[in-house]
Amino acid sequence: MGVNMEKPGDAEIFQLAPVDIDHLFRRSGSNGNGLSLYTYNAEQAATSSPSELFKPLAESANFSSIANKLLAPDLKIEFNRGGAGSAEETYHAFLSLDDNDVLARFQGSDGNILLMLFDNEESFLQWWSDIYASKAASNYQPVFPEVLPMEVLVCALHCIDIYRRSYLESMLDYRGGLDLAISTQDFVQLLRRSLASQDKRWLLPTMFEITSGLKGINIALKPEHIKKVEELGFLTSDESVLTLGERSRLMGTEIITSWLGSISCQASALVNGQEKTLSRMFMTPTAFANHLFSFEIGAEGDARFRHQALTLPELVQILMKWIEALQKAIGGTAPAHVTPRQAPAMKFCGQCGAELKPGKKFCTGCGTAI
Secondary structure, three states: OOOOOOOOOOOEEEEEOOOHHHHHHHHHOOOOOOOOOOOOOHHHHHHOOOOOOHHHHHOOOOHHHHHHHHHOOOEEEEEEEEOOOOOOEEEEEEEOOOOOOEEEEEEOOOOOEEEEEEOOHHHHHHHHHHHHOOOOOOOOOOOOOOOEEHHHHHHHHHHHHHHHHHHHHHHHOOOOOOOOEEEHHHHHHHHHHHHHHOOOOOHHHHHHHHOOOHHHOOOOOOHHHHHHHHHOOOEEEEOOEEEEOHHHHHHHHHHHHHOOOEEEEEEEEEEOOEEEEEEEEEEEEOOOOEEEEEEEEOOOOOEEEEEEEEOHHHHHHHHHHHHHHHHHHOOOOOOOOOOOOOOOOOOEOOOOOOEOOOOOOEOOOOOOEO
């Protein structure tokens, strides 16, 4: 399946064959929604039989919860992994405002589907971070102390990659020292080549290749962006020559020695019946820190980012708050740590996204039967 199963936490685990999806629709009575990865094929359901894998799920006390999350979720989180030679993966987590369970979904090369149902967000995130994150150090110095334009991050990651490139070239040429100077023109040209390469052996292209939506942003490099990168310690400049600074050397060495690959997260929900991206993040774990970048993309395609260097416990807490904020953004009222019995959540129409009024049998927005 391409997923580490050594630490499944407290998850309930099921497998399904592709043919079972139509029977899941039929047995659950779900109509699905536009956020699901699946649609119902009534003819196939009527003319086929479920596989033997379907029986354990059909008999599970959590059948309805799993079917609801897989076929008509309120929140979808897509994870993409790649970079540094790590295994490439795409998988999803689905949440509902009805409860705190998290359904993780993986698909293997054989087409079969692996489902893991976690009791709550924290158990899922603890399992996830144990596999994909680093324990990290607790005294990592801040790198980007404020929300900054995306161009600053692009230049900073490019500096790190240039340091790695110089390090590898010095080894191939049997040179003891590194050439850390580069002309401004060569810096920009190499940056363009890097972005066009789609080569996930390098940090900068990896971020754009595995983070959905970043390729559509506007990158307009200006002198003030280079100046900010200088202030952060990645570069020094002298007329038309740029020299990699201490921050580039430190983070370049960190990436050379302990880059564990990268993971992106994209959360989406239905808004007025259409899938809308709510949040994007990119994480690069090393032995020293879990480098977490969150992005804000404007209507004009401009983007800004925030960086945090986190230990594993800090990462879990940050992601817990992230999921809670996402739930509130789509109408959830229960904090992530409160069970649904203590605080019922609002309901929304799976077809148009309108709030469902208590006691109504039909959606007041589109007329769909509830």
